[in-house]
Amino acid sequence: MIVNDYKGRFDFELEKDDNFTINLTDERGVRNRNPIPFRLIKIDDIKPNIYVNAPLPVSEIKSDQIIPLDITIKDDYGFSSLQLAYEIKRPEYFKSEPIISMFNIPININNENKQDIKTTWDLNPLGLMPEDEINFHFELYDNDVLNGPKKSYIKHIKAKTTLVKRSF
Structure with a gap:
């Protein structure tokens, strides 16, 4: 315990629910007779929700x-990051490998436990062609510094480009 004038401080990690008392002794060796009992209850950090x-x-x-992206994120202690992971699938007749990538979506990491994120995702730089399909999902990480961030993700969302119709 660190004692400074009339203040005392100590740090500990709570592993399970427990009881404690504060027992004080003055410079003459006299202890407090009836220390007040305290109860500590450990509250586990839950996974974030998206x-x-x-x-x-x-x-x-x-x-x-x-x-357009309209997302609500919630967590008991706040967030560290929100990412969008995607896979571009070309039509079968191209016989090409899917393109897989991921990027961060800006969020406020200042311990806000609920945020509404409204933004857009511009697909133009991806060079999509007719009949391309893009599957994507969101990955949300909380800011658990003790045990490491927990991750939640939303199931895949599928978006497809339309077939261009030709007029002759």
């Missing part, structure tokens, strides 16, 4: 190739 309000689980990519 709710996707938009886009819908199966969507069509519009001609502007912009996907």
Whole structure:
């Protein structure tokens, strides 16, 4: 215990629920007779929650190739990061490997336990072609510095470009 004038401080890690008392002794060796009992209850850190309000689980990519994102995130102690992971699948006749990538979505990491995130995802730099399909999901990490961040993710969302119709 660190004692400074009339203040005392100590740190400990609580592994399970426990009881404790503070027993004081003055400079003459006299102890407090009836120390007050305290009860500590350990509250486990829970996984973060993510709710996707938009886009819908199966969507069509519009001609502007912009996907609106409307996400609500919740956690008991706050967040460390939110990421969007995606996979681009070309039509079978291309016989090409899927393109897989991930990027961060900016969030406020200042211990806010609920945030509503409204932004857009511009797909134009990805060079999507007609009949391409993009599957993506969100990964949310809490800010648990004791045991390491816990991750939650939302199931895949599927968006597909439309087939271009030709007029002759």
